[in-house]
Amino acid sequence: MSAVSSASARLVRILDGVTDIAVIAMAAWTVLYHLGRVLGLATDVILIASIVLTLGLVLAWKRRSRSAADIATRRWWAPRLAPAHVVISLAFALAAAWRIGWGGEGGYLLGWVFAFAAILPLVGALWRRPETATPETAGEGTPESPSDQPGPIATLIAVLGALGAGALSLFVLRVDPDDAFYVNKAVFVAEHGVIPLRDTIFSPGTLPAIRGAGTAPVQSVEVLQGAIGHLFGLSGGTVAYMLTPPVASFLAVWSVYRLLRIWTGPRALVALVTSMLFLGFGGKTGYVFGVFFIGRIWQGKVVLVAAVIPLLYLYLTRWARERRPVDAILLTATGITAVGLTSTATFLLPVISAAVAIGMLIAGLRGAWGALLPAAYPVGSGLVVALITQGEAIGNYVMPAHRAVHFVFATGVWCALTMTALLLAPWLMRARADAVVLGAGAVGAVVVMAPGIPELINSATSAGPVLWRLCWVAPIPAMAGVLAASAHRLLPSWASRYAVGAIAVPVAVIAAIAVGGQPIISGVRSVTVKSTPVWKYPAHELDRARAIDDTYDGDRPVLARRATMRAIALTTTRIQGVDPRDFYLPALDEPAAQHAARIALSKLMVPSNPAAPTTLARDLHTLDVGLVCLTDTQRNLSEALGGLGWRVHSAPEDLTCYGPASP
Numbered sequence: 001m002s003a004v005s006s007a008s009a010r011l012v013r014i015l016d017g018v019t020d021i022a023v024i025a026m027a028a029w030t031v032l033y034h035l036g037r038v039l040g041l042a043t044d045v046i047l048i049a050s051i052v053l054t055l056g057l058v059l060a061w062k063r064r065s066r067s068a069a070d071i072a073t074r075r076w077w078a079p080r081l082a083p084a085h086v087v088i089s090l091a092f093a094l095a096a097a098w099r100i101g102w103g104g105e106g107g108y109l110l111g112w113v114f115a116f117a118a119i120l121p122l123v124g125a126l127w128r129r130p131e132t133a134t135p136e137t138a139g140e141g142t143p144e145s146p147s148d149q150p151g152p153i154a155t156l157i158a159v160l161g162a163l164g165a166g167a168l169s170l171f172v173l174r175v176d177p178d179d180a181f182y183v184n185k186a187v188f189v190a191e192h193g194v195i196p197l198r199d200t201i202f203s204p205g206t207l208p209a210i211r212g213a214g215t216a217p218v219q220s221v222e223v224l225q226g227a228i229g230h231l232f233g234l235s236g237g238t239v240a241y242m243l244t245p246p247v248a249s250f251l252a253v254w255s256v257y258r259l260l261r262i263w264t265g266p267r268a269l270v271a272l273v274t275s276m277l278f279l280g281f282g283g284k285t286g287y288v289f290g291v292f293f294i295g296r297i298w299q300g301k302v303v304l305v306a307a308v309i310p311l312l313y314l315y316l317t318r319w320a321r322e323r324r325p326v327d328a329i330l331l332t333a334t335g336i337t338a339v340g341l342t343s344t345a346t347f348l349l350p351v352i353s354a355a356v357a358i359g360m361l362i363a364g365l366r367g368a369w370g371a372l373l374p375a376a377y378p379v380g381s382g383l384v385v386a387l388i389t390q391g392e393a394i395g396n397y398v399m400p401a402h403r404a405v406h407f408v409f410a411t412g413v414w415c416a417l418t419m420t421a422l423l424l425a426p427w428l429m430r431a432r433a434d435a436v437v438l439g440a441g442a443v444g445a446v447v448v449m450a451p452g453i454p455e456l457i458n459s460a461t462s463a464g465p466v467l468w469r470l471c472w473v474a475p476i477p478a479m480a481g482v483l484a485a486s487a488h489r490l491l492p493s494w495a496s497r498y499a500v501g502a503i504a505v506p507v508a509v510i511a512a513i514a515v516g517g518q519p520i521i522s523g524v525r526s527v528t529v530k531s532t533p534v535w536k537y538p539a540h541e542l543d544r545a546r547a548i549d550d551t552y553d554g555d556r557p558v559l560a561r562r563a564t565m566r567a568i569a570l571t572t573t574r575i576q577g578v579d580p581r582d583f584y585l586p587a588l589d590e591p592a593a594q595h596a597a598r599i600a601l602s603k604l605m606v607p608s609n610p611a612a613p614t615t616l617a618r619d620l621h622t623l624d625v626g627l628v629c630l631t632d633t634q635r636n637l638s639e640a641l642g643g644l645g646w647r648v649h650s651a652p653e654d655l656t657c658y659g660p661a662s663p
Helices: 002-039 043-064 068-073 083-102 108-126 152-171 179-192 221-232 236-280 300-322 325-341 345-363 368-388 401-409 412-428 432-448 453-461 464-472 476-490 493-497 500-516 539-551 562-571 582-587 592-604 616-622 635-643
Strands: 281-283 517-519 627-630 647-650 656-659
Touching: 002 043, 002 152, 002 221, 002 236, 002 300, 002 325, 043 221, 083 108, 083 412, 108 345, 108 401, 108 412, 108 432, 152 236, 179 221, 179 236, 179 562, 221 236, 221 300, 221 325, 236 281, 236 300, 236 432, 236 476, 236 500, 281 412, 281 500, 300 325, 300 345, 300 368, 300 432, 300 464, 325 345, 325 368, 345 368, 345 432, 345 464, 401 412, 401 453, 401 464, 412 432, 412 476, 412 500, 432 453, 432 464, 432 476, 453 464, 476 500, 500 517, 539 562, 539 627, 582 592, 592 616, 627 635, 635 656
Parallel strands: none
Antiparallel strands: 281 517, 627 656, 647 656
């Protein structure tokens, strides 16, 4: 058995190290990407330099520091639970869960007040400055025994779960229209080996980049996918859809497991199973966390939610416990990595860092400055974005707090479970330092959920359309796992004595997941599971796009069904569709006549087979359209093209493509 335990511990150290190296590698790539964008470096050069830099950092780290896994599990400190505080917090937490889950817009304000009241006792319990160092207050305790950590069986199940999630991600199909932005960039880089500075979705670089995130793209993950494709001769879509999902899904599961090991100790397996069920299901309404897992794991913002935020809380917890230099490095790298994954990091990580730093100050823990390290790069990047970005990307709509919460946390049972986990999990930590970190995250989440706060933040950041992502401040899936694994500690002593609570509580949480949610692979949110690994787009549309690319030797814009034009953006940047994503049109910077023509032609590409307008010839000429590909149902437009002198150019797949009589 000792040999098995030793092998298990060695595997854990290896996989822990792999996730840390992944964070360092992404941070190195992101810094060099930003430098390469300014200097105009080829992506092959940036990628190779990133690999060399990562290897150098890892080798230096190996020589100078102890194992990160050893640091994570060396000691723990049992917290003192104040019964009166817990009872008050529990009562208000349940009231908040009820009012927010079932109260609708009208009951949200009262529900938020209950949530604020539920979190105050925790702040009060942690608000103390120790005069002398004790195991519970200053971070010194006794070494853990082997029984304080999950055993080989738990490790084996966690590894199999991570591998299973990675494998399943290849077969999951969920179409996301924003891939016209994300994957298109990877496609361009894979084809050209340079960082695109202008628009490649609607034009071959002749138009400025889409206003907003396109103007100052701090995120680097799409260019990384394209750079890997260019270096190894793969398409950007292949890297994005076939390589990224299994790697990111594995890292996401293992990252959550790492966090739960330090938070729940020997019950980490119970916590992990619950967390994965929470992610594998989803509320019956809203845009819940479950969608931000294997359903969209190829996108940077999803990797942030599923993998990086759990790692951030892991590193913050270790820093609050021991303040090791290696964790300061990882905290800094995590902030850089988050920016490389999504521009959302520019306003999300500062909230988390500020909340934890304030929490450490209130609790009297040393090293509060270290909690600010993850915010350094995001704040700097945010300032750059504010200086460079040309106006709003797509409007300035701000989702009010109550809508944002229900958008992410759903309603009813699912929302109630989410709020209960958010408000109670900090009480269930094994260490006071852990409670400070998670409690700070919970307080931060409650604050940003306050009525009027999204509008206030928007006035400073102009990030209105995406500010609903502030609901990601707390690691909710992991907190649901903590609730299942450790909430029995809040039950009467007789329940714990006979192990009733240790079994009943996780069963109750899992039952709530089953009742309040539904599996995301059951078709909810348009997620389906195919029999073979797939690109995340309908195969017949991809076939149409590739057929058009093969049979059309021109480079002028192509007009086709919107789904087909979007597929063109996912497969090639040699040609462009007239409108691959109509949602981006308000952010497209082009002459007024071209913009009007683009909108008019886009309106023709709907299933209802509208009649061709009298301005058709002018619109086609204004945009210099070189090919129009139609299905059999688009008879009105087909007849109109014939009347304008357009002739059949080719018939790829189930389309008929028309070209002008004279080029």
